Amino acid sequence: xxxxxxxxxxxxxxxxxxxxxxxxxxxxxxxxxxxxxxxxxxxxxxxxxxxxxxxxxxxxxxxxxxxxxxxxxxxxxxxxxxxxxxxxxxxxxxxxxxxxxxxxxxxxxxxxxxxxxxxxxxxxxxxxxxxxxxxxxxxxxxxxxxxxxxxxxxxxxxxxxxxxxxxxxxxxxxxxxxxxxxxxxxxxxxxxxxxxxxxxxxxxxxxxxxxxxxxxxxxxxxxxxxxxxxxxxxxxxxxxxxxxxxxxxxxxxxxxxxxxxxxxxxxxxxxxxxxxxxxxxxxxxxxxxxxxxxxxxxxxxxxxxxxxxxxxxxxxxxxxxxxxxxxxxxxxxxxxxxxxxxxxxxxxxxxxxxxxxxxxxxxxxxxxxxxxxxxxxxxxxxxxxxxxxxxxxxxxxxxxxxxxxxxxxxxxxxxxxxxxxxxxxxxxxxxxxxxxxxxx
Amino acid sequence: xxxxxxxxxxxxxxxxxxxxxxxxxxxxxxxxxxxxxxxxxxxxxxxxxxxxxxxxxxxxxxxxxxxxxxxxxxxxxxxxxxxxxxxxxxxxxxxxxxxxxxxxxxxxxxxxxxxxxxxxxxxxxxxxxxxxxxxxxxxxxxxxxxxxxxxxxxxxxxxxxxxxxxxxxxxxxxxxxxxxxxxxxxxxxxxxxxxxxxxxxxxxxxxxxxxxxxxxxxxxxxxxxxxxxxxxxxxxxxxxxxxxxxxxxx
Ligand SMILES: Cc1cc2nc3c(=O)[nH]c(=O)nc-3n(C[C@H](O)[C@H](O)[C@H](O)COP(=O)(O)OP(=O)(O)OC[C@H]3O[C@@H](n4cnc5c(N)ncnc54)[C@H](O)[C@@H]3O)c2cc1C
Numbered sequence: 001x002x003x004x005x006x007x008x009x010x011x012x013x014x015x016x017x018x019x020x021x022x023x024x025x026x027x028x029x030x031x032x033x034x035x036x037x038x039x040x041x042x043x044x045x046x047x048x049x050x051x052x053x054x055x056x057x058x059x060x061x062x063x064x065x066x067x068x069x070x071x072x073x074x075x076x077x078x079x080x081x082x083x084x085x086x087x088x089x090x091x092x093x094x095x096x097x098x099x100x101x102x103x104x105x106x107x108x109x110x111x112x113x114x115x116x117x118x119x120x121x122x123x124x125x126x127x128x129x130x131x132x133x134x135x136x137x138x139x140x141x142x143x144x145x146x147x148x149x150x151x152x153x154x155x156x157x158x159x160x161x162x163x164x165x166x167x168x169x170x171x172x173x174x175x176x177x178x179x180x181x182x183x184x185x186x187x188x189x190x191x192x193x194x195x196x197x198x199x200x201x202x203x204x205x206x207x208x209x210x211x212x213x214x215x216x217x218x219x220x221x222x223x224x225x226x227x228x229x230x231x232x233x234x235x236x237x238x239x240x241x242x243x244x245x246x247x248x249x250x251x252x253x254x255x256x257x258x259x260x261x262x263x264x265x266x267x268x269x270x271x272x273x274x275x276x277x278x279x280x281x282x283x284x285x286x287x288x289x290x291x292x293x294x295x296x297x298x299x300x301x302x303x304x305x306x307x308x309x310x311x312x313x314x315x316x317x318x319x320x321x322x323x324x325x326x327x328x329x330x331x332x333x334x335x336x337x338x339x340x341x342x343x344x345x346x347x348x349x350x351x352x353x354x355x356x357x358x359x360x361x362x363x364x365x366x367x368x369x370x371x372x373x374x375x376x377x378x379x380x381x382x383x384x385x386x387x388x389x390x391x392x393x394x395x396x397x398x399x400x401x402x403x404x405x406x407x408x409x410x411x412x413x414x415x416x417x418x419x420x421x422x423x424x425x426x427x428x429x430x431x432x433x434x435x436x437x438x439x440x
Numbered sequence: 441x442x443x444x445x446x447x448x449x450x451x452x453x454x455x456x457x458x459x460x461x462x463x464x465x466x467x468x469x470x471x472x473x474x475x476x477x478x479x480x481x482x483x484x485x486x487x488x489x490x491x492x493x494x495x496x497x498x499x500x501x502x503x504x505x506x507x508x509x510x511x512x513x514x515x516x517x518x519x520x521x522x523x524x525x526x527x528x529x530x531x532x533x534x535x536x537x538x539x540x541x542x543x544x545x546x547x548x549x550x551x552x553x554x555x556x557x558x559x560x561x562x563x564x565x566x567x568x569x570x571x572x573x574x575x576x577x578x579x580x581x582x583x584x585x586x587x588x589x590x591x592x593x594x595x596x597x598x599x600x601x602x603x604x605x606x607x608x609x610x611x612x613x614x615x616x617x618x619x620x621x622x623x624x625x626x627x628x629x630x631x632x633x634x635x636x637x638x639x640x641x642x643x644x645x646x647x648x649x650x651x652x653x654x655x656x657x658x659x660x661x662x663x664x665x666x667x668x669x670x671x672x673x674x675x676x677x678x679x680x681x682x683x684x685x686x687x688x689x690x
Binding site: 027028029030069072073074075076097 | 454457479482489
């Protein structure tokens with residue numbers, strides 16, 4: 001029954017593009033070869049849970065292979081934490097299996113509704129990037145299916161392996177992967193929140209907090225003048241109390257900083273202000289938090305991306321090398337707050353120097369900032385072009401997983417290995433993103 | 441609850457696998473039966489990793505097995521004793537349009553969906569009747585409730601299966617064993633992957649699997665609908681007079 005069928009409901013997370021695809025939904029590894037190497041003249045692209053925002057997981061009017069049906073464990077050694085599983089399994093499913101046995105993903109993005117294959121194909125980073133690096137650092141081996149009919153085991157360090165980490169599905173279909181998990185002593189974390197009043201203070205806090213495993217900050221994008229750069233810093237470590245149970249339902253209400261832009265009306269902004277002022281007078285607040293709300297604050301609101309309406313939205317995420325970071329982040333904030341566009345809060349985090357070696361991996365040592373923009377057409381695109389100038393001047397780059405618009409020159413400047421990468425690309429695999437940035 | 445012995449006939453379908461996972465997560469003993477050895481092996485390692493206390497696989501073409509009763513006895517022996525739950529999951533959707541002209545294909549679809557499934561159900565009935573315990577769950581379809589031009593070959597076979605299992609339930613009623621024919625609505629699985637643009641009536645197999653296992657634990661009804669929304673829908677569809685019904689394209 002596995003073949004390609006026309007579907008209209010395959011969008012990316014930002015929903016700015018709505019196009020038909022022919023989609024195959026295999027459930028078994030033995031089906032992949034046939035889907036990749038038929039002689040129809042079509043191109044195809046593996047996709048996961050479609051949590052990438054822009055067009056890196058789209059192949060309009062062509063084909064997609066939906067990998068979510070390949071979601072099985074192959075081997076899980078509970079004593080060493082080495083896990084091999086099929087690439088379509090979600091981190092949601094994995095967490096449910098791993099956490100009770102005292103293991104966790106080596107790193108996790110801000111949503112658990114991503115597949116392992118998708119996470120590897122974007123070499124994702126999490127709140128522990130400064131200590132653990134990106135997910136690619138913990139991948140030991142992959143099985144890659146290519147359109148020439150091969151199904152190859154590839155090991156960490158192989159050139160094809162390094163092309164595939166962050167390779168956006170273009171080097172072949174990741175069928176399964178073997179990763180090294182991290183030990184956890186609890187399903188809970190001790191999370192400390194500290195208010196800061198400037199970009200400089202953020203960097204000072206980040207510098208002082210390198211001993212914490214997880215750090216991240218929310219920064220107020222609407223603040224101007226002397227308030228510019230204020231925000232809330234979070235730093236956390238896993239508890240060690242052997243408590244792996246989930247919290248009771250409906251435990252604590254979230255703070256408004258956990259919500260996306262559409263949820264932030266004047267009322268919740270006032271709540272944020274009060275919270276911020278309260279934190280400033282108190283110094284800091286420590287609380288014990290279950291891993292789920294800590295890592296995945298947005299996941300409690302399913303399909304929040306639809307709230308932006310039919311036009312959809314963009315996310316803008318850049319990384320700036322350390323030396324230029326403070327100045328560039330300040331300029332980005334000035335530009336955004338002056339524009340009156342953009343979400344109320346942005347995420348700001350320092351990234352560490354540990355690299356997976358992925359040729360197109362996004363993370364590099366420095367600071368990364370991410371925020372959402374409702375799609376208001378030319379006005380929004382113009383603002384993002386202004387931000388591009390600041391990022392490019394600081395030798396920074398943009399995250400393809402979040403992008404649906406960066407110009408080819410911006411991609412090439414940010415990812416100088418792109419030409420070498422192109423030699424590993426599978427000729428029958430294509431995405432809108434690649435089409436856009438690789439054409440000269 | 442102590443671990444149960446669960447036999448799944450047609451273990452490779454999306455709903456069957458989702459159901460096997462629910463059983464695995466609570467440590468039940470599984471016997472998976474299907475045609476494809478490599479795929480069965482893939483399921484086996486996964487289900488053990490997810491917590492199944494045992495998982496046997498049996499490679500078998502269920503639709504053409506000449507001696508289901510003997511094979512079933514072997515499976516139960518392999519699983520180590522008593523049969524707690526047997527699911528009959530397998531079936532083919534067929535191609536209604538093509539099968540109207542290709543009568544051999546129509547015959548083989550009905551052979552799989554009705555004749556072979558019915559015989560396996562009878563074999564299970566004999567076992568659970570003599571144990572005076574255990575549950576037979578046969579997956580039927582709302583397509584059997586009324587013949588419709590778009591899928592009546594499939595529907596007729598499922599109607600037959602529903603009636604057969606209804607009869608088994610009647611036969612078992614005086615004892616403790618139970619039989620249910622589940623009248624399933626549309627479920628989003630590979631069998632239906634080609635149906636364009638899924639509407640609100642499509643269910644995810646995980647939700648269905650949870651409900652199936654709940655029914656296996658506490659059997660209620662004889663031919664329940666899953667999801668429940670199909671009960672009112674089908675009662676309307678059944679009562680539409682032919683003069684009107686024949687003007688629809690359903
Ligand atoms: C709320 C939210 C928070 C996020 N937070 C973070 C974060 O903190 N850090 C971060 O790094 N990212 C973050 N992301 C982005 C997300 O982690 C990535 O986009 C991730 O790749 C999505 O995985 P997916 O399974 O949805 O893949 P898709 O979006 O479906 O695909 C992503 C890419 O992977 C490829 N791919 C998918 N499966 C395979 C496969 N089996 N073999 C080969 N290629 C494959 C696709 O071709 C595509 O190029 C966030 C996204 C959201 C919506």
